[in-house]
Amino acid sequence: MIRTENLTKVYRMGDAEVYALHDVNLDIQEGEFIAIIGPSGSGKSTLLNMIGCLDTPTSGAVFIDGIDTGKLSENKLAEIRREKIGFIFQQFNLVHTLNALENVALPMFFAGVKRETRLKRAEELLANVGLGDRIYHKPSEMSGGQQQRVAIARALSNDPEVVIGDEPTGNVDTETGNTIIDILEGLNKEGRTVVVVTHDAEIAARVGRTKRMRDGRVLD
Amino acid sequence: MRDKLLMAYRSIRERRTRSILTVLGIAVGIAAIVSLMSVGYGMEEAITGELTGMADMISVMPGKITGHAYVELGSFTDRDVNDLQRIGGIKDITAMTYDAAEVEYRNKRAPIFVLGGDTKELGGFYVEPVGIKEGRWLRENDFKGCVIGDRVANDFFDEVIHVNDKLIINDEKFIVVGIFEKASTLYASDVDPHIFLTLHASKEALQNDEIKYIMVRVYNIDKAEEIAEEIVERINDNHGLDDFAFAMTMGSAIEMMGDVFKIIRGVLVGIAAIALVVASIGIMNTMLMSVMERTHEIGVMKAIGAKSRDVLTLFLLESSMVSLVGGVVGCVLGVVAAKVISLVAGTAIGIEFSAVVKPEVLLGGMAVAMVVGVLSGFYPARKASRMSPVEAVRYE
Structure with a gap:
């Protein structure tokens, strides 16, 4: 499903070159639930951004469904982000001027889905994450856990094959964290590929496979 | 398109204070131009109009x-x-x-x-x-x-x-x-x-x-x-x-006043030009600020699948709407200000005149608002829409 080949990302800090990713080779199978763990600065999030087509590598390649994403145009990449991947951020990253329903419907808006259809689906998705009674709330009127559930519903709005979570439980309490892991597990059971970066031992213990990273390299 | 218009409108309404300030920023600039031009035309018309009406007269004095x-x-x-x-x-x-x-x-x-x-x-x-x-x-x-x-x-x-x-x-x-x-x-x-x-x-x-x-x-x-x-x-x-004997035609009277008119017109044109520049910079500034502060939002939109063009369209619609409203408000304020200025100035300098609001000045004001507003919204929006999603999302 997702494969990286000698994936390298170098940042320039003045005269020094910092390797955020160093020749990372990773193979993620369809339907897998994988956690990437490691200390801060080990390159986990950078790897996730590459897989999620949010960032471009310095060298090496990311293949999604066998397609080399480095060869795709801006618009094609946007399309992949929209159709194939659902991204969940640590900071939720909801659009704070829009209510829960509109936030969830936003990816469908960009996909050109009709208004009635997308609002109906957004409502269903919110009900699925237990927020059926909060659909008209703004992000500022919701707790961190509720916002993260809205973000998950948004990630699912175009029914993606892959769900990517960057520390999805990092900014919520333990109980909410558990709920979020439950939801992610459910998504995986539906057949979606789930990739998360986490510090959370709970998640790490519940996923099928963990990969440890350090200094921009995947260990093992 | 209707969806995008609605979305742009929502976004403007949600940032009510910011939008009102942006509209005001544009409006004040446009109002300055419209009022100055109208006052200038009013003065010119009042004086030349009257002189032309009397142009066939010659006063003869011993x-x-x-x-x-x-x-x-x-x-x-x-x-x-x-x-x-x-x-x-x-x-x-x-x-x-x-x-x-x-x-x-x-x-x-x-x-x-x-x-x-x-x-x-x-x-x-x-x-x-x-x-x-x-x-x-x-x-x-x-x-x-x-x-x-x-x-x-x-x-x-x-x-x-x-x-x-x-x-x-x-x-x-x-x-x-x-x-x-x-x-x-x-x-x-x-x-x-x-x-x-x-x-x-x-x-x-x-x-x-x-x-x-x-x-x-x-x-x-x-x-x-x-x-x-x-x-x-x-x-x-x-x-x-x-x-x-001394005989004075109105023509020579106009000539005698000609230099004064030239100075007045020059000053008004100069002030209007400065107002235009100030207005343009003000509009650019507010537009730049309002787009820049939303770089993060743009990043989020891109991360969840918006194309650069989608983002650009949304922001251009927004800045057009804001510019349009700013232009209209500016024209209205400008006309009101012109009337007040001509009244006050007329009383102060003892020449009674009323501001002349020419349609081309209003259209020009609207055009300036739209062009400057949309252009200055376009630049930061394009810049933001071209950022990599990661960069834009990280932007605070």
């Missing part, structure tokens, strides 16, 4: 202007007037006598200038352009009637004078038969502070019938200068002097 002062050298004779009638191209001539008199109204006295002349001729020169507010104009047999200017009626005595009130002019009793409207700028000094009498009455009251002022109207404005020269020549011949 004296000369030295420096800024007029020195009276004597008076005209009937022969002068008769000679003028023989000059070709002259439509009307009115000869007036003119002197200061002591005027009493309800036991209060004031020195006031009295003008006497042929009622038909005088009427032709003053009644039509100025208008009578109360009562009527003089008739040939109004030996004891007078018509007064606006300032005589309202300012010179403690009490306001009305039609049928009695005035005592140099011990002769007169009845006010008419009161002039307040005269516009160029007639103000001729009409407002004066009392008008028939020729017969002025001889009685002023104890003299010397001709102190001749007004001439010509058929062809282009010939006015030529005729004025001929008038001066004839009268000088009659009196055997080189510079006895």
